[in-house]
Amino acid sequence: MKKYLQIEYMKIKGNTSFKVFTLLFLILMPIIIIVLPSYFKDGIFGFGMNDSYPFMPRSASSTWYYTTYIASWFSFYLLSFIIIFHITNEYAAKTVRQNIIDGYSKLDYLKSKIGMVVFMASTATLYVFIIGLIAALYFQNNQPDTSTQLVDFADLFGIVSSDMAIVTEFGGMFDGILFILGYFIQVLAYFTVAVLVSMLVRKGALAVLLFFGIFFINMILSGVLSMQGFENIIDYLPMNSFSALLPNFEFKFLIFGLGEMETLSLINAVISVAYIVFFIFLTKVIFYKRDVV
Amino acid sequence: MSEILEIKNLSKKYGSFTAVDNLSLKINSGEVFGILGPNGSGKTTTLGMLLGVINETSGSYSWFGKTDFENCRKQIGSILEHPIFYPELTAYRNLEIAAMIKGCDKNRIDIVLERVGLLNRKMSNFNTYSLGMKQRLALASALLSNPDVLVLDEPTNGLDPEGINYMRELILSIAAEGKTIIISSHLLDEIQKMCSHVAILKNGRLIKTGSIASILSDKKHFEINSDTEGFEAKLAILPFITSFTNESSYYLITCDESINLEEVNKKFFEIDIILNHLILHKESLETEFLNLVQ
Numbered sequence: 001m002k003k004y005l006q007i008e009y010m011k012i013k014g015n016t017s018f019k020v021f022t023l024l025f026l027i028l029m030p031i032i033i034i035v036l037p038s039y040f041k042d043g044i045f046g047f048g049m050n051d052s053y054p055f056m057p058r059s060a061s062s063t064w065y066y067t068t069y070i071a072s073w074f075s076f077y078l079l080s081f082i083i084i085f086h087i088t089n090e091y092a093a094k095t096v097r098q099n100i101i102d103g104y105s106k107l108d109y110l111k112s113k114i115g116m117v118v119f120m121a122s123t124a125t126l127y128v129f130i131i132g133l134i135a136a137l138y139f140q141n142n143q144p145d146t147s148t149q150l151v152d153f154a155d156l157f158g159i160v161s162s163d164m165a166i167v168t169e170f171g172g173m174f175d176g177i178l179f180i181l182g183y184f185i186q187v188l189a190y191f192t193v194a195v196l197v198s199m200l201v202r203k204g205a206l207a208v209l210l211f212f213g214i215f216f217i218n219m220i221l222s223g224v225l226s227m228q229g230f231e232n233i234i235d236y237l238p239m240n241s242f243s244a245l246l247p248n249f250e251f252k253f254l255i256f257g258l259g260e261m262e263t264l265s266l267i268n269a270v271i272s273v274a275y276i277v278f279f280i281f282l283t284k285v286i287f288y289k290r291d292v293v
Numbered sequence: 294m295s296e297i298l299e300i301k302n303l304s305k306k307y308g309s310f311t312a313v314d315n316l317s318l319k320i321n322s323g324e325v326f327g328i329l330g331p332n333g334s335g336k337t338t339t340l341g342m343l344l345g346v347i348n349e350t351s352g353s354y355s356w357f358g359k360t361d362f363e364n365c366r367k368q369i370g371s372i373l374e375h376p377i378f379y380p381e382l383t384a385y386r387n388l389e390i391a392a393m394i395k396g397c398d399k400n401r402i403d404i405v406l407e408r409v410g411l412l413n414r415k416m417s418n419f420n421t422y423s424l425g426m427k428q429r430l431a432l433a434s435a436l437l438s439n440p441d442v443l444v445l446d447e448p449t450n451g452l453d454p455e456g457i458n459y460m461r462e463l464i465l466s467i468a469a470e471g472k473t474i475i476i477s478s479h480l481l482d483e484i485q486k487m488c489s490h491v492a493i494l495k496n497g498r499l500i501k502t503g504s505i506a507s508i509l510s511d512k513k514h515f516e517i518n519s520d521t522e523g524f525e526a527k528l529a530i531l532p533f534i535t536s537f538t539n540e541s542s543y544y545l546i547t548c549d550e551s552i553n554l555e556e557v558n559k560k561f562f563e564i565d566i567i568l569n570h571l572i573l574h575k576e577s578l579e580t581e582f583l584n585l586v587q
Contacts, residue, residue, distance in 0.1 A: 007393050014381040097346050098377040102434070103395040105345075105363045292346040 004112035005119055011095075012116075017085045021078040026127070029074060033067050034135050038142065060136050061176030067132035068183035069246050075124055075187045080194040083117060084207045087198035097292045106288055114280060117191035125184040132180065136173050178264040182245040185272050189242045192279040199283050202293075215239050235268075238275045244268050295322045296358065297442055297473045298343070303352035305338050305497075312338040314497040315352070320475060320490070322441075325468045327484035327505075328477040330494035336477040337374060339494070340446050344371050356442075367395055370435030371444040375451075376427040380420040384411060384430050387419055388437060397438040405433040409463065425456035432463065442473045449483055461487060515557055516543040518570035533560060543570050 218239035298320040313335040341347035356365040409429040492502040
């Protein structure tokens with residue numbers, strides 16, 4: 001596997017989109033997760049704007065959630081594109097065929113790509129873990145004073161309801177750490193979808209369209225199933241399973257802070273892993289069945 | 294001479310179109326084997342199947358007597374169609390990737406680059422190379438693992454005369470080391486100069502195979518003419534003539550067996566035809582090829 005990864009790195013390191021997307025991921029992530037909230041936590045110019053920053057960590061659990069949630073968007077838009085363009089560029093330049101002529105078997109080639117996405121997902125997860133840890137350490141000791149402002153703000157607009165949890169305690173450093181596992185599975189799932197669509201359509205622009213198209217198809221399918229009365233299986237559609245690993249939150253939580261955030265659903269994690277295996281298998285079938293052009 | 298490659302009834306279909314039709318061939322160790330055919334005759338598709346990048350529809354092939362191609366892959370160095378490398382990487386980095394895939398020593402990189410005359414340009418990016426240099430780099434890559442067999446698809450395609458000559462000399466020097474070389478090319482003259490054996494394909498079918506010498510000699514062509522009345526009509530009924538064409542100043546006859554000039558003269562004399570023009574017509578592979586594929 002080390003050889004595969006070395007070869008993949010040699011291939012990709014000169015690629016401009018790889019450099020740009022990776023830099024954006026590495027730089028933007030800490031800015032959004034640590035730098036901006038630390039700047040906003042005491043308000044802007046003394047005007048108590050701390051509750052207006054969307055991803056303000058108010059507990060360890062919310063820190064890990066926000067970190068992984070934001071990272072998952074960046075991974076989806078930046079890292080998945082690296083994979084799509086890396087693979088489709090290989091098809092465009094016919095280096096896939098040359099690799100096989102040079103001595104790779106089809107299985108070797110597939111292993112190199114799967115190895116690459118597992119490595120990227122692991123490295124991204126490690127990076128996100130470090131960012132999350134720094135954020136948790138920082139905000140544990142530098143909590144914004146939110147309680148009074150939040151209540152005042154909520155009263156002002158009359159939107160406080162009894163089921164809303166207003167966070168007043170940061171909690172243990174590793175509360176909600178399971179979101180990191182959720183992030184890893186989710187990012188790996190998106191990457192395997194990226195590999196699948198890239199090998200399926202082989203052209204960069206088409207693969208990007210299909211990558212988004214799958215979510216759109218998943219959405220339509222969810223709607224159709226819902227109308228047909230199959231609500232109970234909607235949650236188990238692939239993209240819904242992946243999304244549920246780091247679920248979207250209601251807008252009100254951006255204002256009041258995340259309280260009792262649902263932790264990672266193990267059933268969901270298992271279903272997602274099953275989909276990952278299925279997508280890899282599907283990629284293998286497609287790659288083996290077709291000629292390498 | 295041991296058998297390097299055996300192809301048995303190999304076919305490739307794309308829907309209703311048959312690109313390669315029931316092809317059977319044998320190639321022995323040490324041969325420089327040419328695959329000839331007009332465009333679309335299935336040469337590249339055949340090589341693609343033999344190199345594991347195109348799935349065959351039916352039939353089989355065995356390299357070195359083994360049907361498991363994966364185990365033989367690294368004994369074969371190849372160029373398919375045109376040189377393919379990572380354009381933004383240097384020649385050296387590209388060969389480094391190829392060396393890692395082939396599992397061969399990186400020390401070989403400088404050796405093969407020197408052999409193809411590119412050592413002094415090894416740190417230049419691939420996309421700065423001329424076509425001739427790209428072809429030579431592709432050959433260097435094919436030679437990296439010091440393979441027993443080289444498969445070269447159109448190795449001189451697009452090169453200028455100097456480049457063709459350089460590549461030809463290079464291939465002949467490699468062949469002189471006893472390596473088996475399989476070449477497909479449109480340049481029939483090049484094949485005739487480089488190859489010991491040839492297979493001629495048309496519409497995916499094998500028309501003829503054998504040594505170049507045997508292909509050129511198992512039919513003889515003579516330029517003949519006579520003032521005898523009804524000469525052309527008589528040519529049509531003579532059993533030892535398989536075909537003839539009127540070339541305005543003479544008739545070009547093809548005989549289906551090896552007969553010499555004297556025998557041709559004698560056969561005509563026996564039927565009271567006096568020939569006033571009789572010359573052995575020297576065939577090039579190109580003429581023979583055109584005769585076969587037309």
